[in-house]
Amino acid sequence: LTLLAELREALEAEDQLVLALQPAVDLTTGAPTGVEALIRWRHPRRGVLKPGDFVRAAEESDLLGAFTLYVIDRALRVAADVAAHGMDVPIAVNLSAHNLLDQHLPNAVAELLRQHGVGPERLVLEITETVVMSDQEIIDEVLAGLRNLGVRIALDDFGTGYSSLAFLARVPVDEVKVDRSFVMRMAESPQAAAIVRFTIGLGQELGLRVVAEGVETAAQRAALENLGCAAAQGYHFFKPMPADKIVAVLSQLT
Numbered sequence: 542l543t544l545l546a547e548l549r550e551a552l553e554a555e556d557q558l559v560l561a562l563q564p565a566v567d568l569t570t571g572a573p574t575g576v577e578a579l580i581r582w583r584h585p586r587r588g589v590l591k592p593g594d595f596v597r598a599a600e601e602s603d604l605l606g607a608f609t610l611y612v613i614d615r616a617l618r619v620a621a622d623v624a625a626h627g628m629d630v631p632i633a634v635n636l637s638a639h640n641l642l643d644q645h646l647p648n649a650v651a652e653l654l655r656q657h658g659v660g661p662e663r664l665v666l667e668i669t670e671t672v673v674m675s676d677q678e679i680i681d682e683v684l685a686g687l688r689n690l691g692v693r694i695a696l697d698d699f700g701t702g703y704s705s706l707a708f709l710a711r712v713p714v715d716e717v718k719v720d721r722s723f724v725m726r727m728a729e730s731p732q733a734a735a736i737v738r739f740t741i742g743l744g745q746e747l748g749l750r751v752v753a754e755g756v757e758t759a760a761q762r763a764a765l766e767n768l769g770c771a772a773a774q775g776y777h778f779f780k781p782m783p784a785d786k787i788v789a790v791l792s793q794l795t
């Protein structure tokens with residue numbers, strides 16, 4: 542079987558495609574501000590595959606829509622569980638750029654929210670710039686449809702070629718995630734530090750939540766807090782964890 546045929550089967554199976562969940566925290570209070578869902582494929586023969594091993598293949602096939610809805614469905618199960626435990630923590634799902642060309646996506650997301658009884662404000666969709674920006678009108682329509690549901694949009698990997706200032710100027714978003722390549726080099730590189738500082742200021746000016754990604758050290762954490770960054774995510778706080786651990790971990794933070 543090809544990887545794609547196997548992925549088609551995995552979407553029908555119960556527990557091959559699973560979420561790893563990584564909390565983000567408020568830098569001043571330590572309270573959880575969100576949880577990002579990262580897909581993992583427990584392949585019956587190839588071992589555990591990460592998104593880099595198979596998401597590209599899905600993107601180039603007709604499976605992308607079903608794959609994306611599968612991830613959102615699993616994420617909303619977690620969101621419902623978190624809500625049932627009285628916690629107000631949204632869950633974030635990574636979209637592929639190609640998902641923004643799918644005009645059915647807003648209706649499909651609305652249906653999943655309804656099925657799970659989860660409020661739209663509990664779902665964040667993380668997007669990056671499309672490589673092919675030819676269909677801007679469709680992208681704008683899909684994003685407007687998602688935002689009209691009340692779902693939040695985050696611009697992921699901000700500052701890289703996949704998420705530029707031009708995209709931020711064109712697309713209305715609620716949150717910006719500073720790419721980890723800048724956070725990791727803050728201490729050595731004045732350029733990286735300036736980009737992080739600039740993004741935090743941009744967020745304050747535009748009223749966007751800013752989340753720093755890839756925080757691995759206490760020094761990075763302190764530097765971000767000094768710059769007034771609201772929230773952060775990274776191995777310094779939590780590594781991505783299995784879904785059955787998340788409620789207990791969030792409970793200890795709140």
Ligand code: G
Pocket residue numbers: 578579580591592593596612635636637
């Ligand atoms: O989890 P990991 O660090 O391996 O993620 C690698 C990349 O895969 C990141 O860019 C992340 O945004 C992306 N990714 C993780 N989960 C998903 C998913 O469910 N769908 C899509 N399209 N990308 C994902």
Ligand code: G
Pocket residue numbers: 563579635697698721754755756757774775776777781
């Ligand atoms: O592109 P995106 O921001 O969605 O990428 C998320 C990826 O970053 C996931 O694969 C996750 O495993 C990884 N990640 C999360 N925290 C850290 C960290 O502190 N350091 C590194 N190197 N990677 C991280």
Ligand code: MN
Pocket residue numbers: 577635667697
């Ligand atoms: Mn992400």
Ligand code: NA
Pocket residue numbers: 697698699718719720721754
């Ligand atoms: Na990123």
